[in-house]
Amino acid sequence: MKIYLASPFFTEEQNKRLDSITQIVKNNGYDYFSPREFFIIDTKHDKDIRKQVFEKNLEEIKSSDIIISVTDGRDLGTLFETGYAFSLNKIIIGFYSKAKTEKFNLMLAESCYDVASDFRELDIILKRLKTENDITKKYYAGMVE
Numbered sequence: 001m002k003i004y005l006a007s008p009f010f011t012e013e014q015n016k017r018l019d020s021i022t023q024i025v026k027n028n029g030y031d032y033f034s035p036r037e038f039f040i041i042d043t044k045h046d047k048d049i050r051k052q053v054f055e056k057n058l059e060e061i062k063s064s065d066i067i068i069s070v071t072d073g074r075d076l077g078t079l080f081e082t083g084y085a086f087s088l089n090k091i092i093i094g095f096y097s098k099a100k101t102e103k104f105n106l107m108l109a110e111s112c113y114d115v116a117s118d119f120r121e122l123d124i125i126l127k128r129l130k131t132e133n134d135i136t137k138k139y140y141a142g143m144v145e
Contacts, residue, residue, distance in 0.1 A: 001130070004064035005034040006082055007095075008075035020119050021068060021095065028126040033060040057081065066091045066129065068122070071108060072098070079108075086111040091135055093125055103145035114138040 003025050008014045018036060025032045038060075039053050061067065067085040069078060069092055085092055091113045096104055099117035109115065113135065116122035128134065 001030055001065040002063065003030045003032040003066045003068055004061050004081070004085070004090075005032055005036075005068050005070075006061075006078045006085070007034075007036075007068070007070035008073050008078055009036040010075075014070075014073065017070065017072070017097075021070065021122065024119060024123050024126065025068070028123070028130060030066075030126065030130075033064065035060075058084065061085050061090070062088060064090065066093060068093045068095055069108070069112070070095045071105070072096060082108065082111065091129070093122070095122060099142050103143040104140065106144040109140040109142070109144050112137075112140065115140050115142070 005018065005021065005025070007018045007021065009018050018034070022032065022034060035053075035057050038056060061081060061084055067082060067090050069082040071078065071094055082092060092111055094104070094108055094112040094115040096115060097117055099115050104115065114125050116125055
């Protein structure tokens with residue numbers, strides 16, 4: 001199974017979080033695609049490069065089985081990728097570190113197979129998907145907005 005890592009990677013904190021998530025994905029034996037590892041675009045790139053990155057990300061979402069959506073910070077690109085993946089009936093795992101203490105977006109809660117609030121929970125979810133092959137959506141019992 002292949003995982004698409006939908007996550008912001010603009011700050012040191014975001015990159016550290018993504019590094020940890022990537023390691024968990026690797027440790028569980030999944031193939032993955034991370035836009036950060038493909039191409040980092042800046043505001044000066046021309047329209048052809050922007051189009052190439054956009055199309056590559058859509059292609060990788062389509063070819064993935066699972067999307068890990070890191071919603072800390074509510075990055076608009078990540079939210080777009082998550083909605084697009086949902087429209088393709090992909091398994092979406094939300095990663096929201098404040099899920100136990102703050103409200104989670106209703107649309108994300110309803111579109112996610114499961115939500116992890118820390119790395120340990122993410123590891124458990126990925127192990128469960130791999131060993132039990134159970135894709136039954138788990139009910140998000142936390143607070144929503």
